[in-house]
Amino acid sequence: MILPKFDYKKGVDIAAAIALYESSKGRARYLAGGTDLIPLVKLRLSTPGAVIDLKGIEPLRAVSRKGSTLIIGANVTLFELKTHDLARNYFPALHESLDATSCETLQMRGTIGGNILQNTRCLLYNKSLDWRTARGFCYKMGGETCNVVSNAAACFSNYCSDNALSLISLSAGVKLAGPGGERKIKLEKLFSGDGRNPFALKPGEILTEIRLPLKRSTGAYEKLRVRNAIDYPLLGVAVSIQDGKGRVCVGGIGPAPRAYDLKDLSASALKEVAKQARQEARPVSNTTLSPGYRKKMTQVLTERAVKRAMKEGK
Amino acid sequence: MKTIKVSFRVNDEPVAFQVRPYETLLETLRERLDLIGGKEACGMGACGACTVIVDGIPLRSCLVLTPEVEGASVTTIEGLGKDGDLHPLQESFMEKGAVQCGFCTSGMIMTAKALLDRNKKLSKKEIVKTMSSNICRCTGYKKIVEAVEEAASKRKSR
Numbered sequence: 001m002i003l004p005k006f007d008y009k010k011g012v013d014i015a016a017a018i019a020l021y022e023s024s025k026g027r028a029r030y031l032a033g034g035t036d037l038i039p040l041v042k043l044r045l046s047t048p049g050a051v052i053d054l055k056g057i058e059p060l061r062a063v064s065r066k067g068s069t070l071i072i073g074a075n076v077t078l079f080e081l082k083t084h085d086l087a088r089n090y091f092p093a094l095h096e097s098l099d100a101t102s103c104e105t106l107q108m109r110g111t112i113g114g115n116i117l118q119n120t121r122c123l124l125y126n127k128s129l130d131w132r133t134a135r136g137f138c139y140k141m142g143g144e145t146c147n148v149v150s151n152a153a154a155c156f157s158n159y160c161s162d163n164a165l166s167l168i169s170l171s172a173g174v175k176l177a178g179p180g181g182e183r184k185i186k187l188e189k190l191f192s193g194d195g196r197n198p199f200a201l202k203p204g205e206i207l208t209e210i211r212l213p214l215k216r217s218t219g220a221y222e223k224l225r226v227r228n229a230i231d232y233p234l235l236g237v238a239v240s241i242q243d244g245k246g247r248v249c250v251g252g253i254g255p256a257p258r259a260y261d262l263k264d265l266s267a268s269a270l271k272e273v274a275k276q277a278r279q280e281a282r283p284v285s286n287t288t289l290s291p292g293y294r295k296k297m298t299q300v301l302t303e304r305a306v307k308r309a310m311k312e313g314k
Numbered sequence: 315m316k317t318i319k320v321s322f323r324v325n326d327e328p329v330a331f332q333v334r335p336y337e338t339l340l341e342t343l344r345e346r347l348d349l350i351g352g353k354e355a356c357g358m359g360a361c362g363a364c365t366v367i368v369d370g371i372p373l374r375s376c377l378v379l380t381p382e383v384e385g386a387s388v389t390t391i392e393g394l395g396k397d398g399d400l401h402p403l404q405e406s407f408m409e410k411g412a413v414q415c416g417f418c419t420s421g422m423i424m425t426a427k428a429l430l431d432r433n434k435k436l437s438k439k440e441i442v443k444t445m446s447s448n449i450c451r452c453t454g455y456k457k458i459v460e461a462v463e464e465a466a467s468k469r470k471s472r
Contacts, residue, residue: 001357005315008335008381038338038377041360053382059380102446105362105372105425230360239464 001043001126007050013057014177014206019113020052020075021204022179028052032075033110035102036118044129045119045141060113060208072210074113078163079104081112091212093219093240093309100223103230113207116164116174116190120157120198121232122286124148134137148286155195156284158232159255162255166221166238168249168259172212175279177263178205188259195255220308222301224252226288234289237277237301238311241265248273248302253283253294265310274302322383324349333380340364340375343390351391351420355449362448365421366390372428372447391420393428402465403427403465412461414452422448426462436466 011017011027021028027049028166031037039047054060060075063084070086081087081100101107101115124147125132137143140157146152146279164187172187180202187210192200207262219240225231240247246262263269278299283291321330343349343366344408348356348451352375355363359377367389403423406412413419422445429436429444441462446451450458 003336003338004334005334007315008318008379010381034377034379034382035359035374042357051379055382064333076359104444105365106359108371109373109377145356229443230449257469 003038003041004044004047006041006048008053009050009051010056014059014086014208017052017057017206018051018177018179018204024050024052026203030054032114033077034114035106035110039126040119043126045126045301053127054206065121065214068214070212072112072212074209075111078107078110078112078115082107085204086214089172090214090216091166091219091240092217093166093169093221093238094163096219096221097162097223097236097238098110100221100225100233101162102232106230112163112210115161116167116187116210116226117201117207120155120159120195122148122155122157122195123288124286126156134167148284150276155255156282156286157195157198157255158253158287159191159198159251159257160232162223162233162236164220165236165249165251165257166219167210167212168257169219169238169240169247170217170242171211171247172210174207175209175211176201176205177203177208180207188257191256193256198255198263213242214231222305222308223295224289224294232255234287235281235283235294235297235301237298237304237305239302240308246306248277248283248306250277250298250302253281253298260277262306270303270306270310273306274299277302318381320381320384323384323387325389325454326387331380332457335379335381337378337380338376338389339366339368339373339378339383342380343375343388349390349392352424352430353417353420355417360449361418361421362425364417365424365425365448367428369426370431372425384453389427391423401427402468403430403462406461406464406468407458410457410461410464412454412457414450415455418448418450418452422450422458429462430466430469436463438463441466 009020028049031051031053060073062073064071087095138147176183217240220239223233224235235252238249248260251257260273282296283294317332353363359374364375396436
């Protein structure tokens with residue numbers, strides 16, 4: 001598929017990239033690995049006037065320690081992070097989710113920052129312009145209806161990052177830099193909850209760092225998928241246990257992940273969280289699997305992931 | 315829109331072009347250099363038929379803008395075998411009958427080459443996992459995996 005016209009700019013450092021954004025009158029998109037952005041542009045779901053390439057910015061490519069915090073540059077590729085010793089030894093949930101992301105070739109191109117900031121998806125949204133024009137535009141395309149659920153008041157597109165779930169289970173934070181300066185927020189605060197515009201980012205902001213408390217954990221990631229390679233999660237559940245406290249994060253259903261704390265590591269607490277996760281999951285028929293199945297599997301995979309995470313701890 | 319000057323290496327030869335900023339590496343390779351081994355199938359980065367190796371890393375060239383490879387070294391399927399002297403992977407693909415319609419083959423071989431180049435010892439499981447990056451719609455996966463295993467073991471015995 002042919003790309004529409006846009007300009008290509010290269011940011012030499014973060015300040016220069018933000019300056020390029022400011023000079024673009026809000027019509028630029030930041031480009032890292034491009035595995036999410038380029039297909040969206042090909043489908044005319046994003047029509048930037050220019051892309052600003054962030055790959056040349058060296059500080060964004062480093063994994064470093066600062067006191068008891070692990071700082072992961074947003075441009076570290078998924079494959080680099082997966083093969084990093086700290087990810088494997090300290091954060092098994094993250095290691096598993098990285099390994100479950102798409103396929104190896106795309107893991108080598110896709111970055112952790114881009115994986116977190118990937119747009120939400122829907123069976124009736126990620127389509128060609130001709131297809132969408134014939135069907136009629138939905139909320140996410142700027143229309144006034146949802147093509148999946150009639151009379152719906154909101155957009156039900158699904159957030160399909162595997163790794164944001166495991167990072168939330170590990171209480172990750174992110175650092176953002178933009179025209180208004182830098183700020184640090186908890187990763188779960190990055191989500192707006194609105195499928196049309198899923199991130200609470202200010203215009204021109206760049207995700208620069210992912211910050212993780214450097215504490216050993218046990219954990220697991222369970223992904224519902226149909227092909228075992230090159231596919232997005234139809235449901236994902238990450239669990240991490242640190243210092244006897246467990247955190248569960250469920251995603252792949254709806255525009256934002258949902259996090260739950262495990263009261264303790266007992267069987268009853270596990271059952272309670274799994275049941276709550278199922279009750280709060282609101283899948284609709286916008287993926288290749290039926291909503292009923294995905295809802296049921298929310299409980300199954302939550303139980304499975306927590307059990308695995310507990311077993312690893314023993 | 316202004317064109318951009320890009321210079322990089324393709325199969326060990328330096329090249330330089332004035333390209334459109336929104337031109338993909340796959341388009342440059344196929345249309346400007348006539349290297350038509352890499353194929354466009356899905357055009358969305360899902361299938362892997364356009365895989366080329368850039369600085370040792372296998373990439374979907376349909377998702378890479380040509381300006382992004384400034385200064386890089388690109389290897390395409392045409393850069394593997396020279397004048398009848400085939401790469402062990404190309405030989406094993408022929409011997410094992412790992413080619414049916416052939417549309418996925420160059421991408422498969424480039425993914426396999428990058429794997430063999432970066433890993434010394436390979437289990438069958440690792441080969442299957444890496445090769446699952448590419449899609450073959452004739453579904454001839456078994457023979458493809460056998461061919462990569464064969465090339466890996468030949469390399470060891472050398």
